[in-house]
Amino acid sequence: MFRTALRHSKADGLHLGEEPIPALAPGEASIDVLAVGLCGTDTHILEGNFPSADGVILGHEVCGTVREVADDVTNVAPGDLVTVEPHKYCTECTYCRSGEEHHCVNKKGYGVKLDGGMTTTMVAPARILYRLDPQTDPMIGAMAEPLACCIHSVDRLDPKSGTSVLIAGCGPAGAMLVALSKARGLTPIVVSEPSEARRELALSMGADLAVHPDELDSAEVSALAGEQGFQSVVDAVGRAGIARDLLNRIRKGGTFLVFGVAAPDDVLALPPREVYDKELTIVGSIINPYTHERAVSMLSSVPLDRIPTRVFPLSEYEAAFEAQRHGREKVYIQPA
Ligand SMILES: [Zn+2]
Ligand SMILES: [Zn+2]
CATH class of the missing domain: 3.40.50.720 (NAD(P)-binding Rossmann-like Domain)
Incomplete structure (x- = not known):
């Protein structure tokens, strides 16, 4: 099975390509991405002002439908609408061991240092997926990340x-x-x-x-x-x-x-x-330690639908980033 993915290389900028969907490792799930938000961090990465991995798939504000799960995954199932808490912590450093994971010295963000959501199918550990009410608008679901x-x-x-x-x-x-x-x-x-x-x-x-x-x-x-x-x-x-x-x-x-x-x-x-x-x-204040679940709880009580949005298909990523730079609306790419 193949996916379309938007990768950022430091030498050549953004490139949209077809590639095989990675096989799921234990604990992982694949997600058909319905909405991925652009934010200042993405722009900073393009401008070379934010430390990111060369060749990474961008996108850290993600909402989608679970496509497939590894055999050992129990917290989500295919068809679930989910949002992603886009960080990987080492669990071994002094910060991870003292309840301050977000300061982890080996912290890696999905969409920054690990492959993120600007793809038709994202692969991520199931433990960072949070189930949403199936009626949730995927753009509102993707807002769980900045809300957190x-x-x-x-x-x-x-x-x-x-x-x-x-x-x-x-x-x-x-x-x-x-x-x-x-x-x-x-x-x-x-x-x-x-x-x-x-x-x-x-x-x-x-x-x-x-x-x-x-x-x-x-x-x-x-x-x-x-x-x-x-x-x-x-x-x-x-x-x-x-x-x-x-x-x-x-x-x-x-x-x-x-x-x-x-x-x-x-x-x-x-x-x-x-x-x-x-x-x-x-x-x-930096990122979202232990607040993603609370953000999911608040999705329907905070009037997020009043934030103006603009939507682009993945193929129009250049126009999406241009719109993001103008900053009039919250910009989303809908890959699926
Ligand atoms: Zn962001
Ligand atoms: Zn750590």
């Missing part, structure tokens, strides 16, 4: 209900953060976002106010947030200049969450005296 990352970031922020939050950036992940903040009882939820369409998305996801970044000093914002600023501030953009501005908007005792992925050489100037005086807490 957002759930982890809210865990890291650990805000008290009834406290204020400012979220900068309302792309698909920012929109999920808005919805999770709402579900957590945060109020007011203010979003800073230059795109009008994304400001409207923020409001539809539960924000109380969405403003252009130039209007963060407006009376409207301070009327909601109070003179002292926000208890929680989230950088969902990933740029030091924006982060610096956001730090000025945190109240004393507040928490700053770095969620967006900044360029490695982008430097934030933060005087220790400022951290001292304001008793700031600064937290980072």
Whole structure:
């Protein structure tokens, strides 16, 4: 049996080709991929800014139907609709042994260092597959992955209900953060976002106010947030200049969450005296430790269907990546 797969080589870029479907090893399953989301990580890989394996099949936000399972697999069966938690951990390093698998020194991501979902048939360990309600829209199923990352970031922020939050950036992940903040009882939820369409998305996801970044000093914002600023501030953009501005908007005792992925050489100037005086807490958040199952549980309660999407067949991968760069919608490839 053959599959079509989109592989990324460092020398030649993307290449779509036919290849045999790998034979299943013990514990593995094959999945007919119905939807695979593109995200910033994929773009960073194409630009050479993210460590990936040469020749890898891209795609780590995956939803599909189980095609076949190895004899010893019991958690999923052919025909099940599943989403993929796209990481492989070594289980032996100090992080794996202390409940921090996501910091594993030998961590490998499917679609980054291991073959991922931009193929008609993906092969993966069955233990990283999560069954979905069969009625789930495959694009919503594929959103379990970014939603799991957002759930982890809210865990890291650990805000008290009834406290204020400012979220900068309302792309698909920012929109999920808005919805999770709402579900957590945060109020007011203010979003800073230059795109009008994304400001409207923020409001539809539960924000109380969405403003252009130039209007963060407006009376409207301070009327909601109070003179002292926000208890929680989230950088969902990933740029030091924006982060610096956001730090000025945190109240004393507040928490700053770095969620967006900044360029490695982008430097934030933060005087220790400022951290001292304001008793700031600064937290980072990376990927999705033990949150994929919770994301699956929340798929139907978070209004993910309000995030605008655009769909391409696998053969139109170039147009899909182009659309991803423009960033107007959440872009999906439907290989099957
Ligand atoms: Zn991603
Ligand atoms: Zn490890």
